[in-house]
Amino acid sequence: MIEQSKTVDTSRKVVNILGIRGIPAAHGGFETFAGRLAPYLVEHGWTVNVYCQESGKADYEDDWNGIHRIHISSDATGSKGSVVFDRKCVADVCKRPGIDLVLGYNTAVFNTLQRLRGRKVLMNMDGVEWRRDKWSFPVKIWLYANEFIGANISNVAIADHPEIARHLRRHGCSNAVMIPYGADRIEAAPEDLIERYGLKSGQYLISIARAEPENSILEIVSAFSSKKRDIKLMVLGNFSPDNAYHRKVQAAASDDVVFPGGIYEPEVVSALRYHALAYLHGHQVGGTNPSLVEALGAGNPIIAHDNRFNRWVAGDQQFYFDSQTALEALIDQIGSGLDLKQAGVAAAARHQAEFTWLKVNAAYEALLLTCL
Structure with a gap:
C-alpha cells in the first residue's frame, strides 16, 4: 500500500467521480461503491466531486455529508438518457481541477476528451459487458468498442477481478491494476x-x-x-x-x-x-x-x-x-x-x-x- 506523504499538497487532492447516477446509492453496485469511497476520501483530506443524474430539472450543485455533488439534467430516458448525461458530465469536468475516476466504460468514447485535455483518468472497467446475452448485436459492438477505448485511453484501467485484468492485458492494456469490490461484514440482524x-x-x-x-x-x-x-x-x-x-x-x-x-x-x-x-x-x-x-x-x-x-x-x-x-x-x-x-x-x-x-x-x- 502507498502511504500518504506528509508533503502532499492537499489543494491538489481533488477527485471527480463520473459514470454513476449519483449518491446516496439507489441503483446498483457502482453507486454503492461510490457511496463508500467518497466519504473515505473526504476523511483523508480529499475534495470529492460526484456527478449525479437528474431528470427534468435545471443543473445545480450542492454539498452532502462533505461531498460536493454536481447535478446534471438529461431530458432523455433509459439508455439514451445515460449517454446524454455522460457526455454532459465529461464536458463539465474538463472545466474543473482534479483526477477523474470513471466508473464503467460504457461511454468511454467521450472520455477521450479528458485525455486530449491532459487530464488524469482512472477507469473501473467493470465486467466483460459485451459478452452478456441480453444485449443485441449492435449494442455488443458499441460496448466492445468502448471497452477497447476505455482500457487504452485511461492512465490506469482498474479491474475488479484478476481475470478481468488478464482479459484487458490480452487486449493491449498494459496498465491494468486489480482492486476488487467490497462489502460490509454482517454479524447480526433482527429476525x-x-x-x-x-x-x-x-x-x-x-x-x-x-x-x-x-x-x-x-x-x-x-x-x-x-x-x-x-x-x-x-x-x-x-x-x-x-x-x-x-x-x-x-x-x-x-x-x-x-x-x-x-x-x-x-x-x-x-x-x-x-x-x-x-x-x-x-x-x-x-x-x-x-x-x-x-x-x-x-x-x-x-x-x-x-x-x-x-x-x-x-x-x-x-x-x-x-x-x-x-x-x-x-x-x-x-x-x-x-x-x-x-x-x-x-x-x-x-x-x-x-x-x-x-x-x-x-x-x-x-x-x-x-x-x-
Missing part, C-alpha cells in the same frame, strides 16, 4: 425483518440477482423445485409479466419458492442474507460480482456456478455446479453431505482477507496518490 416474508432463520436458501439467463435463475428455480423440500427458496429481483424469461422462471417454481420482487431497504436485504441457510449464485460471466461479495460478508455458505470468476471470489471451500442436474444434487445434500457450517466460516474469512471496504478504499486512495 423480524425476515418473518414478514414467511421465513425462518436457517430454513431457506436465497438468490439475489437480475432475472436474466446468464445468471442461471431458471436453473436455480428448476433445480430447487424438482422435488418437495423442507426449506424455502427466496428469489430477490424484479419480475415482469411482459418478459418471457421471467414468466418461464415463475412457471417452473414450486410453492416453496418466494418471489418478493425487488427489495431496496439495506437492513432488510442484510437480514435476508444473514439468516439464509446458503446463498445460490448463478452468474456465469463478469468480474467480482457485488452480490457474491456481500454474501461472503454475511458469512453465507456459497453454492455457485462453476467458473473462474466465482471460484476466485468465493474460494475453494464453497460448492460449485456446472449444470442444473449438478445443482439439484447439491441441494439434495443440504442437511447431510454438505458441510455448510465450515463453508460459512470460510466465506467470512475470505471476505475479511480480500473484500473489506477499508482495504478496497485504501487501495483506491493509494492509486489516486500516484497520479498527483
Whole structure:
C-alpha cells in the first residue's frame, strides 16, 4: 500500500467521480461503491466531486455529508438518457481541477476528451459487458468498442477481478491494476425483518440477482423445485409479466419458492442474507460480482456456478455446479453431505482477507496518490 506523504499538497487532492447516477446509492453496485469511497476520501483530506443524474430539472450543485455533488439534467430516458448525461458530465469536468475516476466504460468514447485535455483518468472497467446475452448485436459492438477505448485511453484501467485484468492485458492494456469490490461484514440482524416474508432463520436458501439467463435463475428455480423440500427458496429481483424469461422462471417454481420482487431497504436485504441457510449464485460471466461479495460478508455458505470468476471470489471451500442436474444434487445434500457450517466460516474469512471496504478504499486512495 502507498502511504500518504506528509508533503502532499492537499489543494491538489481533488477527485471527480463520473459514470454513476449519483449518491446516496439507489441503483446498483457502482453507486454503492461510490457511496463508500467518497466519504473515505473526504476523511483523508480529499475534495470529492460526484456527478449525479437528474431528470427534468435545471443543473445545480450542492454539498452532502462533505461531498460536493454536481447535478446534471438529461431530458432523455433509459439508455439514451445515460449517454446524454455522460457526455454532459465529461464536458463539465474538463472545466474543473482534479483526477477523474470513471466508473464503467460504457461511454468511454467521450472520455477521450479528458485525455486530449491532459487530464488524469482512472477507469473501473467493470465486467466483460459485451459478452452478456441480453444485449443485441449492435449494442455488443458499441460496448466492445468502448471497452477497447476505455482500457487504452485511461492512465490506469482498474479491474475488479484478476481475470478481468488478464482479459484487458490480452487486449493491449498494459496498465491494468486489480482492486476488487467490497462489502460490509454482517454479524447480526433482527429476525423480524425476515418473518414478514414467511421465513425462518436457517430454513431457506436465497438468490439475489437480475432475472436474466446468464445468471442461471431458471436453473436455480428448476433445480430447487424438482422435488418437495423442507426449506424455502427466496428469489430477490424484479419480475415482469411482459418478459418471457421471467414468466418461464415463475412457471417452473414450486410453492416453496418466494418471489418478493425487488427489495431496496439495506437492513432488510442484510437480514435476508444473514439468516439464509446458503446463498445460490448463478452468474456465469463478469468480474467480482457485488452480490457474491456481500454474501461472503454475511458469512453465507456459497453454492455457485462453476467458473473462474466465482471460484476466485468465493474460494475453494464453497460448492460449485456446472449444470442444473449438478445443482439439484447439491441441494439434495443440504442437511447431510454438505458441510455448510465450515463453508460459512470460510466465506467470512475470505471476505475479511480480500473484500473489506477499508482495504478496497485504501487501495483506491493509494492509486489516486500516484497520479498527483
